[in-house]
Amino acid sequence: MKVYSGLAGIPVVKSSISYIDGEKGILEYRGIPIQELVENSEFLEVAYLLVFGKLPTVNEYKKFVSDVKKHLQIDSSIINLLEKLPLNTHPMKVLQSAVPVFSAFEDVEDVLDEKHHYNALVRMLGHVPTVLASWKRISNKEDVIPPDGSLSYGENFLYMMRGEKPSKEEGDIFDKCLILHAEHTINASTFTAIVVVSTLADFYSAVSSAVGSLSGRLHGGANERVFYMLSEIKNTEDIPSIIEEKLKKKERIMGFGHRIYKTYDPRAKILKDMLKKLSTKKENSLYRIAEIFEREALKRLGSKGIHPNIDFYSGILYNMLGIPVQFYTPVFAMARIAGWTAHCKEYLKENKLFRPTQIYDGGHNIHYIPAEKRK
Ligand code: ACO
Numbered sequence: 001m002k003v004y005s006g007l008a009g010i011p012v013v014k015s016s017i018s019y020i021d022g023e024k025g026i027l028e029y030r031g032i033p034i035q036e037l038v039e040n041s042e043f044l045e046v047a048y049l050l051v052f053g054k055l056p057t058v059n060e061y062k063k064f065v066s067d068v069k070k071h072l073q074i075d076s077s078i079i080n081l082l083e084k085l086p087l088n089t090h091p092m093k094v095l096q097s098a099v100p101v102f103s104a105f106e107d108v109e110d111v112l113d114e115k116h117h118y119n120a121l122v123r124m125l126g127h128v129p130t131v132l133a134s135w136k137r138i139s140n141k142e143d144v145i146p147p148d149g150s151l152s153y154g155e156n157f158l159y160m161m162r163g164e165k166p167s168k169e170e171g172d173i174f175d176k177c178l179i180l181h182a183e184h185t186i187n188a189s190t191f192t193a194i195v196v197v198s199t200l201a202d203f204y205s206a207v208s209s210a211v212g213s214l215s216g217r218l219h220g221g222a223n224e225r226v227f228y229m230l231s232e233i234k235n236t237e238d239i240p241s242i243i244e245e246k247l248k249k250k251e252r253i254m255g256f257g258h259r260i261y262k263t264y265d266p267r268a269k270i271l272k273d274m275l276k277k278l279s280t281k282k283e284n285s286l287y288r289i290a291e292i293f294e295r296e297a298l299k300r301l302g303s304k305g306i307h308p309n310i311d312f313y314s315g316i317l318y319n320m321l322g323i324p325v326q327f328y329t330p331v332f333a334m335a336r337i338a339g340w341t342a343h344c345k346e347y348l349k350e351n352k353l354f355r356p357t358q359i360y361d362g363g364h365n366i367h368y369i370p371a372e373k374r375k
Helices: 034-040 043-052 058-070 076-083 091-105 114-139 153-162 168-181 188-197 203-214 222-231 236-248 266-281 285-304 310-320 325-349
Strands: 018-021 026-029
Touching: 026 034, 026 043, 026 266, 034 168, 034 266, 043 058, 043 114, 043 153, 043 168, 043 325, 058 114, 076 091, 076 114, 091 114, 091 203, 091 325, 114 153, 114 203, 114 325, 153 168, 168 266, 168 310, 168 325, 188 203, 188 325, 203 325, 222 285, 222 310, 222 325, 236 285, 266 285, 266 310, 285 310, 310 325
Parallel strands: none
Antiparallel strands: 018 026
């Protein structure tokens, strides 16, 4: 028997939600190229597409947006809960703790009931931006700003977090970032979500667990670390030696490499193009550093198929939008609610409890030693 370490290359589901060609750098959601969705759609429409398998009609979309917006308001007990947390709690931990609490407000408890899928989706899409923005305000000892349903989904989040209304351009950029982060086949966090739902636990438990999985630095947590790595660079001439030093120490270059993409991550390319356009309007020193860093890192890693991934440029954009660094990965999670929910719903159609096996390589018949005789 062989161990499939990290399950690399092992299909665990059949799925029609998204598709990646890692050699050609192609990503599609429900068959539609990601570039086309970023150009023409908006995040909530993409969320609908991912979860329900088709683009909504005008009326379906109106109802969906209205249902999400109804849930922008969170119960005061959730705010009270946030107010009791230590102010230095990382927002990913706050999110991971808050999501299961949403189930207390849910009427439909049976995970096999499609009403639960819809209710949980609109509740999480509505509540999560408010929880995150409220936590940003509470942890900075600022007043919590109630949601403004007249704004777009992305604009409202920036407004609640920053306390001032964003420009239309800022709202659009943020919305496009959410589209890019909404789904990405069976990665570690999505796998976590379907493992949890395969036990017939509810979608809130699945998403909360997926948030924990996303927080690690080999997955979504990389975007925060890329920002720190680039911010520490004082002189661009030092970049080649910084990279060399990291590789010598066998350190990973954050925001580079991907299990599936062996070429440029198409999402990173879209983010880079967006940044390039923005940087012609506002001088952005971090973007300049990132471009040089990318060029130098590619000289060392490109031939191994290690290129920038989505996390390399996202933080610089979030920084320009006034989002604090600790919120980069939570914003990723906010978008990924769509993908996680889509996979949970799809998986339950032919649910099979995940129960892998192992190859035991420990001993047998080893006898208990009383504490005082142990060495
Ligand atoms: N920097 C330096 N070397 C790297 C990097 C990197 N970022 N990524 C892979 N490598 C090297 C490894 O050191 C290894 O080299 P070796 O064979 O000489 O030991 C080789 O490439 C293969 O590495 P694996 O970890 O086996 O490759 P895998 O496909 O599992 O890696 C991963 C994927 C974990 C994402 C990796 O590229 C990495 O650690 N990247 C940095 C963290 C990061 O940016 N994560 C975000 C990924 S995107 C996302 O999750 C949203």
